[in-house]
Amino acid sequence: MFSQQEWQQRVEEIIKDRTRYAPYYLLLGMRVRELLPGRSLLELEAGPCHLDERGKVHPGVVFSLADAAAGVAAVTLFPEGSRRVVTVEMKLNYLDEAGAGPLVALGEAEGKRERVIFSKVEVFDGGGSKVAYGFATLMFNT
Numbered sequence: 001m002f003s004q005q006e007w008q009q010r011v012e013e014i015i016k017d018r019t020r021y022a023p024y025y026l027l028l029g030m031r032v033r034e035l036l037p038g039r040s041l042l043e044l045e046a047g048p049c050h051l052d053e054r055g056k057v058h059p060g061v062v063f064s065l066a067d068a069a070a071g072v073a074a075v076t077l078f079p080e081g082s083r084r085v086v087t088v089e090m091k092l093n094y095l096d097e098a099g100a101g102p103l104v105a106l107g108e109a110e111g112k113r114e115r116v117i118f119s120k121v122e123v124f125d126g127g128g129s130k131v132a133y134g135f136a137t138l139m140f141n142t
Helices: 004-021 023-028 059-075
Strands: 031-036 039-046 085-094 101-113 116-125 130-140
Touching: 004 031, 004 059, 023 059, 039 059, 059 085, 059 101, 059 116, 059 130, 085 116
Parallel strands: none
Antiparallel strands: 031 039, 039 101, 085 130, 101 116, 116 130
């Protein structure tokens, strides 16, 4: 697949691409923490701007983080230069609420078929409790 040096360059390109073409990541404060082939780990420090009227992280923030983790995991499996994916469908089950503090999303991509790929995703709060779990279907976007 990739040599260690090629993989490191690929990781740097993916991270730069997320900040260049996805300002929404910056708006929410999402960061790519780790990438492996088919896997991503993204984090977000939930603060006052991420909370709903009850002081809990808004479900849309959790969904956005999950979607980003699924997409970034998928991008690692496409050929170099193929960095753009779009979510065709996503289902997310909310298991618990999260309060302010760190959120981490783990995306795992598999089942690549030409232009379509599938990812599963889990979102955890700072205490390690799983707050959401889901699946996404993504497509390479030219």
